[in-house]
Amino acid sequence: MNSSLQILIRSPKFLIGAITFLVMIAFVTIYPLINTSDPTEMVALAFQPPSAELLLGSDNFGRDLFLELIYGIRTSIFVGLVAGLSATIIGLAIGLAAGYIGGMIDDILTAITNIFIVIPSFIVLILISVSIDSRSTLITAIIIGITSWPWTARAVRAQTSSLRNRDHVNIAKISGHSTPRIITFEILPYIMSYVVMAFVLQTASGILSEASISMLGLGPYNTISLGILLNWALTFEAPVSGAWWAFIPAAFSIAIITFSLYLMNTGMDEIFNPKIRS
Amino acid sequence: MNAYRKFFVKKSLWYLLTLFVAVALNFLLPRLIEGNPVSMIANQMTQVMTDSDSMKKVYDTFAAEFGIDKPLWQQFFIYLGNLLRGDLGTSFGLYPTPVSTILASAVPWTLALQLPAILVGWIIGNALGAIAAYKKGVFDKVLFPTFLFINSIPYFILAIILLYIFGLTLNWLPTSGGYNYQMTPNLSLEFIGSVLKHHFLPFLSIVLVTIGGQAIGMREMSIYELNTDYVLYSKLLGIKDSTISRYVFKNAMLPQITGLALSIGTMIGGSLITEIVFSYPGIGTWLFTAIRQLDYPLISGATLLIAISVLLANFTIEIVYGLVDPRIKAAQMEEE
Numbered sequence: 001m002n003s004s005l006q007i008l009i010r011s012p013k014f015l016i017g018a019i020t021f022l023v024m025i026a027f028v029t030i031y032p033l034i035n036t037s038d039p040t041e042m043v044a045l046a047f048q049p050p051s052a053e054l055l056l057g058s059d060n061f062g063r064d065l066f067l068e069l070i071y072g073i074r075t076s077i078f079v080g081l082v083a084g085l086s087a088t089i090i091g092l093a094i095g096l097a098a099g100y101i102g103g104m105i106d107d108i109l110t111a112i113t114n115i116f117i118v119i120p121s122f123i124v125l126i127l128i129s130v131s132i133d134s135r136s137t138l139i140t141a142i143i144i145g146i147t148s149w150p151w152t153a154r155a156v157r158a159q160t161s162s163l164r165n166r167d168h169v170n171i172a173k174i175s176g177h178s179t180p181r182i183i184t185f186e187i188l189p190y191i192m193s194y195v196v197m198a199f200v201l202q203t204a205s206g207i208l209s210e211a212s213i214s215m216l217g218l219g220p221y222n223t224i225s226l227g228i229l230l231n232w233a234l235t236f237e238a239p240v241s242g243a244w245w246a247f248i249p250a251a252f253s254i255a256i257i258t259f260s261l262y263l264m265n266t267g268m269d270e271i272f273n274p275k276i277r278s
Numbered sequence: 279m280n281a282y283r284k285f286f287v288k289k290s291l292w293y294l295l296t297l298f299v300a301v302a303l304n305f306l307l308p309r310l311i312e313g314n315p316v317s318m319i320a321n322q323m324t325q326v327m328t329d330s331d332s333m334k335k336v337y338d339t340f341a342a343e344f345g346i347d348k349p350l351w352q353q354f355f356i357y358l359g360n361l362l363r364g365d366l367g368t369s370f371g372l373y374p375t376p377v378s379t380i381l382a383s384a385v386p387w388t389l390a391l392q393l394p395a396i397l398v399g400w401i402i403g404n405a406l407g408a409i410a411a412y413k414k415g416v417f418d419k420v421l422f423p424t425f426l427f428i429n430s431i432p433y434f435i436l437a438i439i440l441l442y443i444f445g446l447t448l449n450w451l452p453t454s455g456g457y458n459y460q461m462t463p464n465l466s467l468e469f470i471g472s473v474l475k476h477h478f479l480p481f482l483s484i485v486l487v488t489i490g491g492q493a494i495g496m497r498e499m500s501i502y503e504l505n506t507d508y509v510l511y512s513k514l515l516g517i518k519d520s521t522i523s524r525y526v527f528k529n530a531m532l533p534q535i536t537g538l539a540l541s542i543g544t545m546i547g548g549s550l551i552t553e554i555v556f557s558y559p560g561i562g563t564w565l566f567t568a569i570r571q572l573d574y575p576l577i578s579g580a581t582l583l584i585a586i587s588v589l590l591a592n593f594t595i596e597i598v599y600g601l602v603d604p605r606i607k608a609a610q611m612e613e614e
Binding site: 111115117118119120121123124128130208211212215216217218234239240242244247248251254255258262263266 | 292293295296299300303304307308426427429430431432434435438439441442445446447453540543544546547548551554555565566569570574577578581584585588589592
């Protein structure tokens with residue numbers, strides 16, 4: 001584990017991505033501790049342009065957009081991480097079960113996975129979100145997670161079933177090791193690099209999904225996320241009022257967060273997958 | 279051809295099953311969850327109306343449509359029966375317009391926007407990705423991060439940025455709607471021009487994001503192919519670079535077709551939100567309106583329509599892929 005971390009650090013793509021992401025998290029965690037004002041407080045007139053006092057101006061309600069952006073980034077990253085984690089766990093569990101157990105269970109699980117890969121997760125997300133009255137941030141994140149596991153499941157299944165009949169797994173079986181033990185020590189280490197990469201990608205797509213459903217007006221309640229900021233900007237016609245500060249910073253924040261995650265993923269891919277190293 | 283027919287039948291059966299699951303989810307999810315929208319909204323709707331006679335009528339319409347008083351499995355058969363007759367229910371927001379009428383007016387707009395945009399983006403993206411992999415060096419170092427960055431911008435954000443720059447700041451192009459609403463739709467050149475002008479910005483934003491994603495995939499596939507033994511062997515044989523790149527392109531292209539099939543759901547979802555940004559009169563914009571008005575039948579009709587189109591697009595691509603890729607035919611032959 002230590003050595004793979006050392007290799008990773010030598011990949012500039014991974015390093016740039018990881019540093020950007022961590023700095024972003026550190027900043028949005030620390031800033032609210034220094035500036036303890038309430039982001040929903042109205043401090044100015046509507047759509048004031050950026051100034052020394054209001055770094056990113058004010059929104060349609062006259063709230064400090066810079067502060068809102070900080071809270072928005074925090075919520076969005078949180079949603080992304082929780083969604084990514086739940087999607088990875090579900091995908092890993094289904095993939096391992098299908099790949100390792102095989103037979104009927106494999107057939108059924110693979111069929112379910114294939115069906116949910118084709119049915120757009122976006123639609124399932126809308127259907128569930130419409131039906132739930134009060135969506136907290138956590139619930140939104142988990143809903144995103146449970147609609148985006150099929151990719152991970154498919155890849156984990158493919159790798160597990162190719163590992164299942166390798167010699168070291170057979171030896172472990174003959175030695176009488178229990179199934180959980182075999183999976184933990186003989187299978188998981190081989191697919192770990194893939195699982196970590198899947199988690200990073202799922203986090204990025206979780207952030208994008210949150211932004212998408214919030215844009216539709218189906219985001220979490222009583223909070224500020226990047227998607228909700230964009231939804232407000234559009235609903236209250238910020239583009240028409242020329243208030244670029246109401247949506248450009250939020251838009252770029254989403255792009256930068258997902259870009260840093262994609263960079264991390266590409267960096268890892270090149271390390272763990274020497275064939276595509278250019 | 280017999281092998282291909284078998285492949286076709288197998289795929290068709292799979293897609294029928296998937297279609298059934300999609301329809302069942304569309305029916306079940308909103309009904310199973312606590313305080314389900316169907317009965318609740320039907321109640322809410324009737325509370326708004328004051329005239330008791332029309333209230334009763336509205337309530338009866340929806341009660342009959344949903345079969346609220348019947349057990350769930352009977353409701354499902356009512357739902358399926360209605361679907362088979364092409365009846366998607368009555369809109370709450372635009373009562374008493376049928377949902378199918380609203381969606382039918384939106385489909386041509388969405389199709390005309392998304393189909394060309396996704397295809398054009400896919401073709402350009404693949405070409406650029408192949409070039410980046412082939413030329414390497416500075417070209418790749420600049421293009422690749424650009425693709426990656428564009429790919430991390432959600433569709434609608436690029437849309438907002440384009441709208442702001444070209445529509446509002448430079449005032450080059452109209453910012454909302456499908457055509458100039460002062461005109462009446464006809465086949466005159468002026469009207470077609472207006473449609474094209476309104477089409478351009480949403481089209482461009484979908485194309486750009488699609489290019490990003492496709493180019494990344496194609497670049498990876500091409501780099502992989504360029505490192506294979508047959509490329510090295512051809513180089514040693516002294517075969518012209520342009521010929522080798524044609525081999526590589528062909529081989530790298532096949533997985534990209536599957537890639538298109540698999541990402542088409544996400545693409546359509548993203549493009550729907552692009553429509554909202556430009557108030558384009560397609561399904562995405564209607565979905566947005568429906569969600570704001572809690573127009574449940576319209577939401578449900580739109581999600582079902584989108585799910586079915588994604589399935590159909592996938593099915594088409596897979597069937598074509600079976601024709602194009604000799605390996606699929608070979609695999610089918612082996613099975614026999």
